[in-house]
Amino acid sequence: MRINPYLCTVKANELVRRILYPRANPDENRMSKAFANSWVVVTGASRGIGEALVRRLIASHANLFLIARDEAKLQALCAEAREAGCEARYCALDLRNRERLDLLCQQLRETLSRVDYLFCNAGKSIHRDILDAQDRMHDFDRTMDLNYRAHVALTLALLPQLSESRGHILYTSSVSTLYPPAPGWSAYHASKCAANTWYETARTEWKRRGICVQVAYLPLVHTGMADVNPAYRNLPGYSADEAACQLLGLSLTRRFSYKPWWAHLSAPVANLFSPIVKLFY
Ligand SMILES: NC(=O)c1ccc[n+]([C@@H]2O[C@H](COP(=O)([O-])OP(=O)(O)OC[C@H]3O[C@@H](n4cnc5c(N)ncnc54)[C@H](OP(=O)(O)O)[C@@H]3O)[C@@H](O)[C@H]2O)c1
Incomplete structure (x- = not known):
């Protein structure tokens, strides 16, 4: 019998993928119980993980408030949600624009009497060495404004409603922030780590209020x-849908975080031996 090396490589890759990236399949009944008729705010809803999340939430009959820049996409998703019997609203804006962000916060406070889940998911990554960013201070401002500041502002604006419903706030972070800082990722990692710290602090402070703050340290997801x-x-x-399932799986619990299984083991070891890891970098 002849062995096809191409097929063997494909099968080996698929096996590695299944082991490193096991699927989470949130139970449909639990999803419906948690989300049907609830109000869910999603940032970064227009594509990638956010869009996949919205599609899953529509299937669970959640009411939605969607946020991103691409108005046509948000309109189409809202139409899809209404067709499925959900209430849906959107706001198209650049979350880095502080005046527009303030107006959105005011709109959310005045128009949403109830919020059960806030998915802080919009994000931007930049890979550039610091020396190549000497005249690009905007790299650092933009990542900080979107990945950190906008979500802090939205969380503060929705605090009364989330407190009332003893709701969930879920921040989409990156598994890479759990390891020693890698070259090229200063802007992205600094902004994501700032948000990690903020949400970790909020979790401790707001436990008494019944608000559940959660952080998903996602690994690589094939999106734009x-x-x-x-x-x-x-x-x-x-895939974007598999990552969305991890976020939803976490939101069905009151655990603090999701991390891939291998990060529980390898991140502490990498930090312990960080001088050696940095030599590899
Ligand atoms: N992909 C990965 O490997 C990976 C891994 C770990 C964590 N994450 C995190 O997962 C989250 C989602 O990422 P993704 O992979 O789904 O990325 P994506 O496909 O690029 O989607 C990013 C989302 O954020 C929105 N967005 C970007 N800039 C915005 C702005 N200035 N104002 C308002 N909305 C903005 C985009 O919508 P518009 O363009 O319409 O505004 C889009 O909906 C991010 O927080 C990212 O850091 C991703």
Whole structure:
């Protein structure tokens, strides 16, 4: 019998993917019980993980408030939600625009009497060495404004409603922030780590109020964000829908975080031996 090396490689890759990236299939009954008729706010809803999340939430009959810049996409998703019997509203804006963000916060406070889940998911990544960003202070402002500041502002604005419903706030972070800082990712990691720290603090402070703050440290997900980098396109990773299922799986619990199983083990070891890891970098 002849062995086809191409097929063997494909099968080996798929096996590695399944082991490193096991699927989470949130139970449909639990999903409906948690989300039907609830109000859910999603940032970064227009594409990638956010869009997949919205589709799952529509299937669970959640009412939605969607946020991103692409108005046509948000309109289409709202139409899809209404067709499925959900209430749906949207706001199209650049979350880095502080005046527009203030107006959105005011709109959310005045128009949403109830919020059960806030998915802080919009994000931007930049890979650039610091020396190449000497005249690009905007790299640092933009990542900080979107990945950190906008979500802090939205969380503060929705605090009364989330407190009332003893709701969930879920921040989409990155598993890479659990390891020693890698070259090229200063802007992205600094902004994500700032948000990690803020949400971790909020979790401790708001436990008494019944609000559940959660952080999902996602690994590689094949969306527009990751796949602009050719080096990532062929690496094993989650699809947007699989990542959305991990976020939803976490939101059905009151655990603090989701991390891939291998990060529980390898991140503490990498930090312990960080001088050696940095030599590899
Ligand atoms: N992909 C990965 O490998 C990976 C891994 C770990 C964590 N994450 C995190 O997962 C989250 C979602 O990422 P993704 O992979 O789904 O990326 P994506 O496909 O690029 O989607 C990003 C989302 O954020 C919105 N957004 C971007 N800039 C915005 C702005 N200035 N104002 C308002 N909305 C904005 C985009 O909508 P518009 O363009 O319409 O505004 C889009 O809906 C991010 O927080 C990211 O850091 C991703």
